[in-house]
Amino acid sequence: MTRARKTTRPPRGRRRPSRKPNAPSPAGTARPAKQPRASQASRGTKDSPAPKTRQKPRPPAERRDRPGRKSDGPTEPLGERAGERIAKRLARAGLCSRREAERWIAEGRVSVDGKVITTPAVIVTEESVVAVDGRVVGAPERARLWRYHKPRGLVCTRRDPQGRPTIFEKLPPGLPRVISVGRLDITSEGLILLTNDGGLARHLELPATGWVRRYRVRVYGRVEPARLAELAKGVTVAGVSYGPIEATLDRVSGANAWLTVALREGKNREIRRVMEHLGLKVSRLIRTAFGPFQLGSLPEGQVAEVPAKVIAEQVGGAFADLPKKLPKKGRPGSGHGDADHGRQT
Secondary structure (H helix, E strand, C coil): CCCCCCCCCCCCCCCCCCCCCCCCCCCCCCCCCCCCCCCHHHHECCCCECCCCCCCCCCHHHCCCCCCCCCCCCCCCCCCCCCEEHHHHHHHCCCCCHHHHHHHHHCCCEEECCEECCCCCCEECCCCCEEECCEECCCCCCCCEEEEEECCCCECCCCCCCCCCEHHHCCCCCCCCCEEECCCCCCCEEEEEEECCHHHHHHHHCHHHCCCEEEEEEEECCCCHHHHHHHHHCEEECCEEECCCEEEEEEEECCEEEEEEEECCCCCCHHHHHHHHCCCEEEEEEEEEECCEECCCCCCCCEEEECHHHHHHHCCHHHHCCCCCCCCCCCCCCCCCCCCCCCCC
16 A cells, blocks of 8 residues: 655745756746846835825926816915905005995995995906995005004094094094004003005004014002013913013102013003003003004104105015005095004003
């Protein structure tokens, strides 16, 4: 009885020994040429699949615009763009703020190319004929900026429900229609910026601009420098969180003390509320600087225009290059101011 020959199989996971390169195949035919083995990086693994081959992008001439696809072309500078929203056009013309323009549109006072519009979602171009109350609005004039020394006893709104005097009623004659950049409450004084361009006002007020507002503050009470230093970390008062505030003690005169305060947010009555939180009562508050613009020796109640070159250097050339002046006649509305911007401090 012939005993079956036992074959041994190599352990799983181990390769069989390869044949000699010159050894013929079992059938005696020529073996096919061995293909080069792919690298581990190109084959990939179970946990990390092989990377996909990136297709070469088509040249710009072969690209086709798709319906609804946003253009990624260069942004045109302000004043040269193909179109803008109607509310922004009215604000740039110095007639009102964007919010006020939207109210005018809702009241049916604004028309474009002879047709009354009822929504602010309308794009106008330089060729569009825009009218308010039947009067054609001219092209936006160059963005201008003024420093104004606000006295105490005036509010920064155009129409006060309580009939209190406003800064726009006390401005010197000869100014165009202007709006304020930020506000000071009735008992505060110092620097207020005025502009004829709503877009510029909005830009200056944005927290992203990061401009520091500086104040001279007279307080009544005992000042603790250590507690003033803690304000640099921010503080929460009555559920309202305030950002970092730099406050330093300048001098003490009896029961009063003068502080220098610098902040970036400028929330409603921020300085007064924070000082009350520290047990101090503000008896005088003077804004001395708004970003790079200083109050300096400007007399109380007077204005001084900021040169266009300074606006271009501090704000950007786009606002300094807005062309054309509004015609002296045919402008809707009257008075200097038209809107409220920002918060009171």
